[in-house]
Amino acid sequence: MIAVSPPTPFTPAQIRERVEQILTAGALPPIVQAGHPVLRQHAAAFDGQISDTELRQLILLMQNVMHEAPGVGLAAPQIGIPLQLAVLEDQFDVDPESAAMRHRKPLDFLAILNPRYAPLGTETAAFFEGCLSLSGLQAVVVRHKRVLLQFEAPDGRGTEQEFEGWQARIVQHETDHVQGTLYVDLAEMRSLSSNAEYAANWAEPGIGKARAGLGFLP
Known part of the structure; x- marks a missing residue:
């Protein structure tokens, strides 16, 4: 059972102030790491706390942080902003x-606000995944193979889109972030590996070797 994350204590004014601080800092913000409270809070739904211009600037900034990391997704809480916003891209x-x-x-760049997903069918897939907020670690996570994502586009349009395979994994991972869930909450913990040990022992397309060697998902 995954714990229910408490709502962020940030007021709309505090969210706006935090965004303004990051946008005017003149440098890319650091990615906050596990243990930071913002990662364990249910982020505030976006409802106009910042202007359209600030939203566009924030999305571009997050895209740059994601590319610099590098990664395939980044949620606003990962840069200390408790807002239901994430960017996705896998090239x-x-x-x-x-x-x-x-x-x-490949997944073209996508910015999503107030995302929610639901499984399509019952098929699941298990693979190693990591997180920019748990630097240096990977673990196997069982996720839905196909999901329907409901979200708002930056222009305010309500949108829904189906994703499958690795794209569905990215969608689930980033949507979980804005709800205060980290991938380790869902992971097969016996599979937890440092990046170095993963590269030395378990780096293969599937998880069969790791499953046998580390004793998970019998």
Whole structure:
């Protein structure tokens, strides 16, 4: 059972102030790490706390932070802003075998506000994943293979879109962030590995070798 995250204590004025501080800092903000309270709070739904111009600037900033990291997604709480906003993009060049097994296809840049997802069907997939807010670690997470994402676009349009494979994994991971959930809450903890140990022992398209060697998902 995943704990229910408490709502952020930030007021709309405090959220706006935090955004303004980050936008005027003149440098990319750091990615906050596990243990920071903002990662364990249910972020505030976006309802106009910042202006359209500030929202566009924040989305661009988050895209730059994601690229710099580098990563395939970033949620506003990961830079200390308790707002239901995330950016997604996956243009990494991966080997064909891994791409095929993980159903990983390029994902064009997407900014989502107030996201919610629901599974489509009952199929699941288990793969290693990491997080920019848990630097240096990876673990296997079982996730829905296909999901329907409901969200608001930056222009305010209500939108829904289906995702599958690795794109669905990214969608679930980032949506969980704005609800105060980290991937380790859902992970097979016996699979938890440092990046170095993963690279040395378990770096393959699937998880069969790691499952046998670390004793999870019998």
